[in-house]
Amino acid sequence: MRLTRNEVAMNYAVLGFFALLTIFPLIGLVSSALGDPSSSTPQFGFGDGIHLSNFSDAWKEGHFSTYLVSSVIVSTSATVLCCFVSILSGYAFATMEFRGRTVLFALLVMGIVVPSEAVVVPQYFELRDLGLTDTYLSLILPQTAGILAFGTFWMRNFFRSVPRALVDAAAVDGANSWQTLWRVLMPIGKPALLTMATLAFMWTWNEFLLALVMITKESVRTAPLGLSFFRGAHLTEYSLLSAAALIVAAPVVALYFFFQRHFIAGMLSGALKE
Amino acid sequence: MAGIVFDDVTKRYPDGTQAVSGLDLEVADGELLILVGPSGCGKSTALRMVAGLEEVSDGALRIDGRVVNDLAPKDRDVAMVFQNYALYPQMTVRQNMGFALKLAKVSKAEVDAKVREAAEVLDLTEHLDRRPGALSGGQRQRVAMGRAIVRAPKAFLMDEPLSNLDAKLRVQMRASIAHLQDRLGSTMLYVTHDQVEAMTLGDRVAVMRGGVLQQVGPPKVLYQRPANVFVAGFIGSPPMNFLPGELADDGLATPLGFTPLPDDLRQAVAASTLAGRAVVAGIRPEHLTRQRPDTALPALRFAATVDLAEELGAEVLAHFSAPPAPADLPDRALVARLTGATGELARGTRLDLWLDPHGLELFDPETGYSLRTAAPA
Numbered sequence: 001m002r003l004t005r006n007e008v009a010m011n012y013a014v015l016g017f018f019a020l021l022t023i024f025p026l027i028g029l030v031s032s033a034l035g036d037p038s039s040s041t042p043q044f045g046f047g048d049g050i051h052l053s054n055f056s057d058a059w060k061e062g063h064f065s066t067y068l069v070s071s072v073i074v075s076t077s078a079t080v081l082c083c084f085v086s087i088l089s090g091y092a093f094a095t096m097e098f099r100g101r102t103v104l105f106a107l108l109v110m111g112i113v114v115p116s117e118a119v120v121v122p123q124y125f126e127l128r129d130l131g132l133t134d135t136y137l138s139l140i141l142p143q144t145a146g147i148l149a150f151g152t153f154w155m156r157n158f159f160r161s162v163p164r165a166l167v168d169a170a171a172v173d174g175a176n177s178w179q180t181l182w183r184v185l186m187p188i189g190k191p192a193l194l195t196m197a198t199l200a201f202m203w204t205w206n207e208f209l210l211a212l213v214m215i216t217k218e219s220v221r222t223a224p225l226g227l228s229f230f231r232g233a234h235l236t237e238y239s240l241l242s243a244a245a246l247i248v249a250a251p252v253v254a255l256y257f258f259f260q261r262h263f264i265a266g267m268l269s270g271a272l273k274e
Numbered sequence: 275m276a277g278i279v280f281d282d283v284t285k286r287y288p289d290g291t292q293a294v295s296g297l298d299l300e301v302a303d304g305e306l307l308i309l310v311g312p313s314g315c316g317k318s319t320a321l322r323m324v325a326g327l328e329e330v331s332d333g334a335l336r337i338d339g340r341v342v343n344d345l346a347p348k349d350r351d352v353a354m355v356f357q358n359y360a361l362y363p364q365m366t367v368r369q370n371m372g373f374a375l376k377l378a379k380v381s382k383a384e385v386d387a388k389v390r391e392a393a394e395v396l397d398l399t400e401h402l403d404r405r406p407g408a409l410s411g412g413q414r415q416r417v418a419m420g421r422a423i424v425r426a427p428k429a430f431l432m433d434e435p436l437s438n439l440d441a442k443l444r445v446q447m448r449a450s451i452a453h454l455q456d457r458l459g460s461t462m463l464y465v466t467h468d469q470v471e472a473m474t475l476g477d478r479v480a481v482m483r484g485g486v487l488q489q490v491g492p493p494k495v496l497y498q499r500p501a502n503v504f505v506a507g508f509i510g511s512p513p514m515n516f517l518p519g520e521l522a523d524d525g526l527a528t529p530l531g532f533t534p535l536p537d538d539l540r541q542a543v544a545a546s547t548l549a550g551r552a553v554v555a556g557i558r559p560e561h562l563t564r565q566r567p568d569t570a571l572p573a574l575r576f577a578a579t580v581d582l583a584e585e586l587g588a589e590v591l592a593h594f595s596a597p598p599a600p601a602d603l604p605d606r607a608l609v610a611r612l613t614g615a616t617g618e619l620a621r622g623t624r625l626d627l628w629l630d631p632h633g634l635e636l637f638d639p640e641t642g643y644s645l646r647t648a649a650p651a
Contacts, residue, residue: 163358165357168322168356168360171327172354173353174348175377179377187364187365
């Protein structure tokens with residue numbers, strides 16, 4: 001499709017506008033984080049010098065080393081678990097014939113539209129009965145389940161986009177379902193999988209409500225929860241707060257940049273018919 | 275190596291459509307049998323049942339004498355070449371070709387030796403470490419063949435393996451497949467919709483239509499003695515001409531005029547219930563000639579006006595219309611394959627043509643069966 005010059009200009013204008021809207025507060029955050037810690041108002045600009053010490057202060061005072069470790073444990077476990085199960089369920093829904101496949105899939109996909117806030121209270125009671133509150137599992141299990149609906153949907157779409165003949169060829173070559181999945185399909189599915197893993201990691205990393213409900217012990221506190229406590233203790237110290245916010249956001253941003261290329265490829269895969 | 279037997283095999287889909295109906299067919303050990311037919315005729319389904327990719331609804335399917343209906347694809351020891359090759363994109367040519375052996379836990383050295391050997395046969399040695407994406411269509415096709423060859427399976431199944439290649443490459447590959455099959459002496463079931471491929475490649479050809487086997491036989495028999503109107507029209511390019519006819523007095527009245535019938539056809543008519551009735555007459559384009567055919571019978575001669583002349587070098591295809599002689603029959607397009615001095619043909623040229631009575635085929639207008647071959651029950 002060819003665009004006229006006016007259309008191109010329009011595209012840039014619209015995209016530029018929204019990019020500015022997104023970047024503007026981020027610039028404010030960075031400038032505040034680097035600003036004078038004694039100032040009691042948020043700052044925009046670097047007039048009074050760059051104070052990198054805000055980061056080390058926030059790191060020490062907020063115990064972010066502990067919280068980040070908790071977050072890494074929770075997000076990594078939930079992401080790995082969710083990816084693994086989504087691959088298996090997506091593969092089954094896409095390639096295998098079994099009774100009730102359509103109904104089951106419809107039920108599962110409904111999970112995408114159920115907000116996690118709606119189920120957090122019953123989840124709390126359930127996990128408390130199991131004695132799992134205040135543990136990493138109380139965060140890993142519900143989040144894995146929550147993302148599974150999307151994950152299954154996503155992986156099923158990928159498996160359906162693979163030419164059927166490839167699965168047939170593997171079958172004739174003597175591969176069983178398990179070998180077909182891991183040796184033929186998943187090597188092709190890396191972009192789809194990485195996209196899903198990045199999304200899952202981002203969602204679990206940023207999860208706040210569940211952590212607030214399930215966790216009371218400081219030792220298993222995740223970073224967003226820790227940030228909220230930190231804010232309570234330093235309400236007006238904007239430089240310190242901004243630095244802490246950046247510390248908590250950094251891993252996800254880094255991850256996104258790292259996988260950006262795969263991410264876009266994954267988003268587009270299957271969108272175009274070959 | 276082993277034979278493949280379809281014993282009254284039927285494939286029915288859950289929605290009730292019948293892709294293959296009561297197929298009885300035997301591929302002998304070491305034979306190259308071609309399954310041909312228009313798209314949707316059930317030929318690919320039949321092939322996929324042999325591979326184990328489709329379940330058999332009814333009947334028995336045997337490979338090497340053993341019923342394989344309930345056997346998984348991997349336990350059937352057959353190799354398949356797919357229309358779009360279905361190469362594993364992430365693997366190199368070497369890995370693609372060795373994948374099946376590796377799964378079968380063949381030792382690494384042996385896999386390597388077999389892959390090397392097959393690559394040599396197929397002229398792929400220099401491409402062994404490339405991925406399919408970096409290969410041309412013809413090379414990919416050869417890798418797909420190689421993947422089948424290295425396994426030395428009981429039977430090869432080919433699903434329109436050449437249909438994605440350009441015309442020239444297709445002719446080349448056709449020759450090399452025939453050569454390869456001959457050299458390996460392997461049983462091969464080959465599906466195609468291209469009747470030229472079927473005619474040139476196979477020991478025997480099986481023609482299917484609407485899930486039903488129409489005729490099996492050597493290419494020449496299918497061409498010269500088609501069992502029914504469908505086979506007659508499907509095999510041969512340009513296809514057989516069809517004319518309405520009326521049987522009378524040891525001969526046949528057609529829109530082109532009255533033609534006598536040779537002895538064998540007269541006997542066939544006498545043995546049928548169609549004497550004195552309407553039939554469909556078929557005549558191959560090469561049996562409409564400019565020279566008087568070599569026969570003692572008083573052959574039919576008629577005048578034709580050329581609508582279109584297709585110059586093919588060694589021959590000319592002259593298209594013309596049959597005069598709508600008896601009553602109100604519509605004009606029928608006919609083709610004559612003319613050889614020899616034909617250079618001056620053009621639209622509007624008037625020709626005197628002969629109809630060789632020995633080239634005639636007669637078909638029952640209701641069942642479509644040839645009068646020569648009694649209709650199978």
